[in-house]
Amino acid sequence: MNKSSKIAIIGGGSWATAIAKILMENVSEINWYMRNPETIDQFKELGHNPRYITSAEFETDKINFSSDINEIVNNSDIIIFAIPSAFLKNALKNLTASIKDKFVVSAIKGIVPDENMIIGEFLNEKFDVPIDNIGVISGPCHAEEVALERLSYLTIASQDTKKARELALKMECAYIKTSISDDIYGTEYAAVLKNVIAIASGICHGLRYGDNFQAVLISNAIQEIKRFVDTVHPITRDIKSSAYLGDLLVTCYSQFSRNRTFGTMIGKGYSVKFAQLEMHMIAEGYYAVSCIKEINDKYMVHMPITMAVYNILYEKISPAMEIKLLTEDLR
Numbered sequence: 001m002n003k004s005s006k007i008a009i010i011g012g013g014s015w016a017t018a019i020a021k022i023l024m025e026n027v028s029e030i031n032w033y034m035r036n037p038e039t040i041d042q043f044k045e046l047g048h049n050p051r052y053i054t055s056a057e058f059e060t061d062k063i064n065f066s067s068d069i070n071e072i073v074n075n076s077d078i079i080i081f082a083i084p085s086a087f088l089k090n091a092l093k094n095l096t097a098s099i100k101d102k103f104v105v106s107a108i109k110g111i112v113p114d115e116n117m118i119i120g121e122f123l124n125e126k127f128d129v130p131i132d133n134i135g136v137i138s139g140p141c142h143a144e145e146v147a148l149e150r151l152s153y154l155t156i157a158s159q160d161t162k163k164a165r166e167l168a169l170k171m172e173c174a175y176i177k178t179s180i181s182d183d184i185y186g187t188e189y190a191a192v193l194k195n196v197i198a199i200a201s202g203i204c205h206g207l208r209y210g211d212n213f214q215a216v217l218i219s220n221a222i223q224e225i226k227r228f229v230d231t232v233h234p235i236t237r238d239i240k241s242s243a244y245l246g247d248l249l250v251t252c253y254s255q256f257s258r259n260r261t262f263g264t265m266i267g268k269g270y271s272v273k274f275a276q277l278e279m280h281m282i283a284e285g286y287y288a289v290s291c292i293k294e295i296n297d298k299y300m301v302h303m304p305i306t307m308a309v310y311n312i313l314y315e316k317i318s319p320a321m322e323i324k325l326l327t328e329d330l331r
Contacts, residue, residue: 005103006031007170008076010069010091011083012039014052014281018143019082019107020063021056025173031064033072035091040065056147073097078105078167080137084282085110085119092127100128103163105135105156109191110284111291118188131184132160135167138187138243140250141176142257149175155243157181157188179242185233187243190225193306194248195285196292197221198259200309200326201252203319205260206267213327218252220330221305228292228301259285266312267319290314304329 007023009016012034023030034040042050044060066072073079074097083091085108104127106119115122120136123129135158145152154171158164159182168178181187200221201214209217225248226239239245251257262283265275272286293310296303308326311317 005077005166006075007078008033008072008080010072010079010081012036012049012052013083014143015107016080016082017049017053017056018141018146019080019137019171020058021053021146022171022173022176024058024062025176026170029062029064031066031072031076033066033069035067037067040067053143053147069095070097073099073102076102078103080105080107081119082107084108085112085284086282086287088112088119088122089114095127099123100130100133102129103133103135103158103167104129105137105167106188107137109138109195111192111288111295113287113291116291116294118185118192120184120188132158132163134158134184135164136184136187136191137171138191138247140242140246142250142254144256146175151175151177153177153179153242153246155179155181155187155241157184157243159184181243183233183235183237183243186229186235186237189229189232190239190244191247192284192288192292193225193228194221194251195259195283196289196306196309197225197248197285198251198257199263199266199283199285199289199313200305202257202260202263202265203267203309203312204263204323206264206269207320207323209323214252216330217305218248221252222248224301224303224305228296228299228303231299231301232295259283262286263309267323272313285309286313 008031010033048054048057079102108119112122120134138155141152156164156168164180168180172178258281289310308322312319312322
């Protein structure tokens with residue numbers, strides 16, 4: 001990996017579009033895989049993504065689009081995955097090109113369903129990508145604010161910190177500041193859990209709990225995240241840093257948070273199915289909470305907020321009743 005390394009983005013959603021916008025501030029060209037050829041044609045014609053973050057304009061002559069994932073992978077050194085975790089296995093089913101010698105970066109904030117693995121683990125076990133060749137991009141950062149060029153911060157994590165630093169340099173610009181970390185497991189799990197907590201925050205908002213309670217919820221949530229990540233991958237980490245606490249805060253409080261929006265709808269009485277249809281976007285926390293619950297069946301970490309969300313979404317317990325019980329567990 002060096003200054004001339006070719007970068008690929010896999011995915012065509014809002015976060016993939018935001019990452020492309022950031023990269024184009026520093027690199028001369030990128031490779032970009034999108035599943036739908038019609039979306040690519042529209043993108044080239046309009047100069048922006050026709051479906052997501054439409055305000056972000058691109059010089060499309062500097063983008064090598066393709067709906068062939070193997071073509072994109074073969075022509076790239078750094079592969080950034082930015083698609084919902086629920087769709088990852090389907091996106092990779094036609095992948096025959098090897099990715100084990102690439103620097104493979106997850107910008108996915110979810111767990112692979114059925115496998116109960118964070119993205120790094122999945123790529124390592126199923127595609128033989130060495131741990132040192134795996135990276136993670138974490139926030140706090142919403143795609144919508146990137147499009148508006150509002151100052152945002154990213155953490156690039158890899159056990160090979162040299163690779164993390166080189167990618168961080170490619171993403172630093174006037175409105176993006178970066179830092180690096182070697183905690184790929186902690187940053188990935190924290191990114192997953194903050195989506196679950198944001199659903200809880202939204203449910204409480206929908207039930208008309210106020211800011212005072214939200215503060216208690218979030219302060220308990222960061223302790224819950226720390227207990228879990230310290231149990232699953234016990235290393236020295238500062239849970240108060242922006243990659244953990246900052247990402248949690250923005251996901252629970254921001255108007256752009258789809259997980260909080262999803263939770264608010266549930267709290268107001270919408271069914272899971274109707275809320276999903278109404279949003280037209282994936283709330284990663286819905287899938288993640290089931291996976292985390294199954295993973296935690298092994299570790300038995302005390303996770304009352306996560307379990308409350310699981311009970312509401314999957315056991316169909318009344319949100320009002322479940323959150324009332326949760327209030328007795330918080331301090």
